Amino acid sequence: MATPMSAAQFAAVLKAEGVTVVEVDDWEHHNRNHKGPWGPVHGVMIHHTVTKGSARTVAICRDGYTSLPGPLCHGVITKDGRVHLVGYGRANHAGSGDGDVLQAVIAERALPADNEADTDGNRHFYGFECENLGDGLDPWPERQLEAIEQVSAAICRHHGWKEESVIGHLEWQPGKVDPRGFTMASMRARIHDRLAPTTTYTVRAGDTLWSIAASKLGDGNRWREIADLNSLKDPDAITPGQTLKLPKK
Numbered sequence: 335m336a337t338p339m340s341a342a343q344f345a346a347v348l349k350a351e352g353v354t355v356v357e358v359d360d361w362e363h364h365n366r367n368h369k370g371p372w373g374p375v376h377g378v379m380i381h382h383t384v385t386k387g388s389a390r391t392v393a394i395c396r397d398g399y400t401s402l403p404g405p406l407c408h409g410v411i412t413k414d415g416r417v418h419l420v421g422y423g424r425a426n427h428a429g430s431g432d433g434d435v436l437q438a439v440i441a442e443r444a445l446p447a448d449n450e451a452d453t454d455g456n457r458h459f460y461g462f463e464c465e466n467l468g469d470g471l472d473p474w475p476e477r478q479l480e481a482i483e484q485v486s487a488a489i490c491r492h493h494g495w496k497e498e499s500v501i502g503h504l505e506w507q508p509g510k511v512d513p514r515g516f517t518m519a520s521m522r523a524r525i526h527d528r529l530a531p532t533t534t535y536t537v538r539a540g541d542t543l544w545s546i547a548a549s550k551l552g553d554g555n556r557w558r559e560i561a562d563l564n565s566l567k568d569p570d571a572i573t574p575g576q577t578l579k580l581p582k583k
């Protein structure tokens with residue numbers, strides 16, 4: 335349970351996470367607040383758009399349709415990994431979903447099947463629409479997946495949530511299939527890793543990744559995690575004075 339961030343905070347936490355933010359028109363004041371409540375917020379919901387072409391995708395998500403007026407989300411994540419802010423406040427993205435799922439999100443425990451549509455999701459979720467045809471064939475570029483990970487982690491970090499607070503539309507509303515092409519479990523694992531606290535270590539003369547892993551993590555075999563975390567191409571090439579990030583013990 336949390337009070338929604340202000341629009342300015344929302345943009346700021348995304349930028350602080352390293353997201354490339356594009357502010358579209360008067361996004362801070364474009365919302366559906368006159369149709370119902372916004373907040374308290376409990377999580378983040380991920381969608382795919384079933385559209386092609388970034389400009390068109392952003393325009394549709396901002397304006398919506400006659401039958402479903404925009405904004406259709408808060409941020410649109412295009413294939414290039416940019417996050418276009420199109421609205422802020424209540425948005426038409428989540429529709430009615432399963433109240434048992436909402437309770438699980440609040441408790442940050444495993445999700446039950448979504449077999450009811452009895453709860454207003456637009457009130458309780460930040461929403462991101464991702465540019466993808468949703469046919470299971472249209473690829474998800476790594477920079478787009480990374481942006482999904484970043485926006486989700488940024489919001490979780492701000493509210494003190496864990497990765498269980500991030501769900502897909504398909505986990506919320508019966509009949510929905512989005513996002514399709516990656517699993518929410520894999521995305522939550524990425525968000526988990528991103529949120530995991532890291533410490534740093536300054537390399538000394540004579541250190542190897544093995545010795546650092548053995549002394550700091552209690553297991554020399556975990557040297558690979560240090561190499562991955564620091565994107566080290568050559569694990570032997572560490573130099574005294576270099577700062578390394580260390581994974582959770």
Ligand SMILES: [Zn+2]
Binds near residue numbers: 380382
């Ligand atoms: Zn959706």
